[in-house]
Every structure is written in structure tokens, then in C-alpha cells.
Amino acid sequence: MSDLKREQRKNEHVEIAMAQEDANISDFDGMRFVHHSIPNIDVKDVSLESELKDFTLQQPLYINAMTGGSDWTKQINEKLAKVAKETNMAMAVGSTHAALRNPDMASSFSVVRDVNPEGIIFSNVGADVPVDKAIESVKLLDAQALQVHVNAPQELVMPEGNRIFSTWIDNLSQIVARVDVPVIVKEVGFGMSKETIKQLNEIGIHYVDVSGRGGTNFVHIENARREHKDMDYLSMWGQSTVESLLESTSYQNDMNILASGGVRTPLDAIKCLALGASAVGMSRPFLNQVESNGIDATIEYAEQFTEHMKKIMTMLDAQNIDTLKHSQIIYSNKLLSWIEQRGLDIR
Numbered sequence: 199m200s201d202l203k204r205e206q207r208k209n210e211h212v213e214i215a216m217a218q219e220d221a222n223i224s225d226f227d228g229m230r231f232v233h234h235s236i237p238n239i240d241v242k243d244v245s246l247e248s249e250l251k252d253f254t255l256q257q258p259l260y261i262n263a264m265t266g267g268s269d270w271t272k273q274i275n276e277k278l279a280k281v282a283k284e285t286n287m288a289m290a291v292g293s294t295h296a297a298l299r300n301p302d303m304a305s306s307f308s309v310v311r312d313v314n315p316e317g318i319i320f321s322n323v324g325a326d327v328p329v330d331k332a333i334e335s336v337k338l339l340d341a342q343a344l345q346v347h348v349n350a351p352q353e354l355v356m357p358e359g360n361r362i363f364s365t366w367i368d369n370l371s372q373i374v375a376r377v378d379v380p381v382i383v384k385e386v387g388f389g390m391s392k393e394t395i396k397q398l399n400e401i402g403i404h405y406v407d408v409s410g411r412g413g414t415n416f417v418h419i420e421n422a423r424r425e426h427k428d429m430d431y432l433s434m435w436g437q438s439t440v441e442s443l444l445e446s447t448s449y450q451n452d453m454n455i456l457a458s459g460g461v462r463t464p465l466d467a468i469k470c471l472a473l474g475a476s477a478v479g480m481s482r483p484f485l486n487q488v489e490s491n492g493i494d495a496t497i498e499y500a501e502q503f504t505e506h507m508k509k510i511m512t513m514l515d516a517q518n519i520d521t522l523k524h525s526q527i528i529y530s531n532k533l534l535s536w537i538e539q540r541g542l543d544i545r
């Protein structure tokens with residue numbers, strides 16, 4: 199595929215994603231906390247710091263992978279990096295394949311490091327990337343971690359997408375063996391199963407981002423790019439973010455589980471943390487904020503978001519993220535059925 203086509207594709211993804219709307223009901227509504235009337239802590243006592251295996255996040259909200267690889271998305275990356283810097287959020291860039299193929303595109307990603315020299319930045323590649331390119335992608339950003347996205351449903355609906363997947367697991371093994379920063383295997387909105395997480399754990403991966411169904415929908419996005427728009431029937435494919443976190447329960451001691459996909463409110467984010475996530479990513483909300491309202495408004499949005507998370511933690515008597523994991527949760531019958539049919543031990 200030509201560089202020009204790649205650039206066009208990224209711009210199309212951003213344009214279609216920005217016009218996408220979330221479903222009215224999400225799986226986050228299927229879990230509730232038990233309310234107790236008398237908190238034993240004050241809002242000022244709450245810490246949002248999150249300690250991961252290899253680094254500490256000052257707060258658990260991060261800007262997840264989206265952009266870079268075109269002139270327009272360079273500007274978006276620059277704006278998002280300014281927000282990340284001001285708010286101490288970690289930030290991932292979109293797939294760096296464009297820069298790995300064409301050095302002219304490097305600055306559309308490295309601008310994020312230029313803006314935020316001390317920040318925590320994740321680079322991003324696909325699961326089919328050659329190992330030396332994965333190493334190059336980390337160098338491009340001097341990244342603290344490398345996200346490797348696994349996106350089979352997206353590729354299959356994408357008209358020009360990849361059709362070869364059987365090489366992924368061996369390639370992932372090689373990447374994790376050779377790259378000298380933590381590797382985060384990341385979905386793109388289809389969620390993960392306990393079998394996938396087990397498989398990744400067995401090859402030495404210690405971080406996954408379950409990125410579940412419920413937010414940005416890449417079946418819908420790629421279908422809109424198809425001539426006959428004939429694959430939308432797959433738009434409910436995959437596990438929601440809540441289901442994926444439940445699936446991850448038995449691996450939470452060995453691995454850091456990151457959550458994203460359809461997180462839209464501070465309460466959604468707190469629910470992810472209570473289900474065992476170490477951090478929570480959002481993509482489309484940050485894109486829409488920064489493109490529609492600008493940098494200052496997006497900083498304000500992120501600050502309010504985390505302030506609200508502290509308020510909710512106060513109601514839950516959770517001074518920190520670890521304590522949150524002992525919250526009392528009531529599940530809907532739909533989620534209970536998932537837990538039961540999948541034989542998940544969630545105690």
C-alpha cells in the first residue's frame with residue numbers, strides 16, 4: 199500500500215470515529231456499587247497513584263492510541279501531548295507503521311516526545327511488525343512502553359486489511375524477548391478472553407490492554423470504508439470492557455491489566471479499577487474534546503474527570519486504587535450469566 203493511501207486511511211479513521219456515537223446502554227450499567235452512608239475518609243485523603251510492574255503512573259487515566267502518520271494527525275498528536283503534559287497523564291500514539299516505512303512521517307509521532315520530554319509515552323505497532331521495526335518504534339519516541347495492537351476483526355472488515363494472523367503469536371514472542379521496554383498487547387475495541395490473556399502470559403507478556411467493545415467500533419469504521427457496506431452485522435462482535443476485565447481476574451496477580459473501550463464517565467473508570475485494572479485509557483473522548491473544544495478545555499475536562507474519580511472513591515471509602523479492588527459489586531443477570539457460562543472465579 200502506498201504512503202499516500204496510508205495517510206488517507208488514518209484521516210478517514212479519525213473522521214469516521216469522530217462522528218461515531220456511543221450506545222445508550224453500556225455494560226458498565228450492569229454493575230453497581232453498594233452505597234454506605236458514612237464515609238471514613240475525606241476527598242483530600244484519596245490518592246490516584248497507580249504502581250505498575252515497571253513504572254508508576256501519577257494518575258490512572260491515560261490517552262490511548264489514535265493518531266500520527268498524516269499532517270492533520272500530527273497536529274492532533276501535538277495537542278494531545280500538551281494535554282498529557284499539563285495533566286500528568288500517560289499517552290499512547292497511534293500505530294507508528296507510517297513512520298517506520300517513511301521517515302518523513304516520523305515527526306508526526308515524535309512531536310509527542312518533543313512537547314513532553316519527561317512524560318510517560320507508549321509507542322504503538324501492529325502484531326505483524328518485524329522485531330527490528332518494533333525496536334525502532336520505541337526509539338522514535340524514547341517510549342517507556344510499546345503497545346502492540348491485535349485487531350483481527352478490524353483487519354478482516356477493512357477492505358485492504360491483513361488476512362494472515364497465524365504468525366502473530368510467534369512474532370509477539372520475539373518482540374517481547376527483544377524489546378527492552380514493557381510490551382503491552384492491546385486490543386482495539388473487541389475485548390479479550392481469559393484464553394488470550396493466558397496465551398500472552400505464557401510467552402512472557404506482563405501487560406495487556408483489554409480494550410473492549412462499547413466505545414469506538416472498528417467494525418463500523420471499516421464497514422463505512424467498504425464499497426458495499428456489507429459487514430455491519432459484525433458490529434456486536436467481541437467482549438465488552440467489563441466482560442474482558444472479568445475474564446482477566448485470574449491473571450491480575452501476574453500481569454498488569456489496563457482497561458479501555460467505551461470508558462466515558464469517571465464512574466466507568468472507577469468500575470474498571472474496582473474490577474482489577476491498573477489504569478484506564480480513553481481515546482475518542484479526548485479526540486473529540488481536543489478537536490472540538492481545544493487544548494485548555496481538554497485539560498479542564500481531564501482534571502474534572504480525575505477529581506470526580508476521587509469523589510467516587512471517597513464514597514467507596516477507598517483511599518487508593520488497591521483498596522478499590524475490595525469494593526462490593528452487584529452484577530446484572532446478564533453479566534452473572536457471562537461469569538457463570540465462562541466459569542470465571544471472580545471472588
Ligand SMILES: Cc1cc2nc3c(=O)[nH]c(=O)nc-3n(C[C@H](O)[C@H](O)[C@H](O)COP(=O)(O)O)c2cc1C
Pocket residue numbers: 211212213215262263264265291292293322345346347384385386387409412413414458459460461479480481482483485
Ligand atoms: C481515530 C482512532 C484511531 C485509532 N488508532 C489506533 C491505532 O493506531 N492503534 C491502536 O492500538 N488503537 C487505535 N485506536 C483504538 C483505541 O486506542 C481504543 O482501543 C479504542 O478506540 C477504544 O477506546 P474508546 O472507546 O475510548 O475510543 C484508535 C481509535 C480511534 C478513535
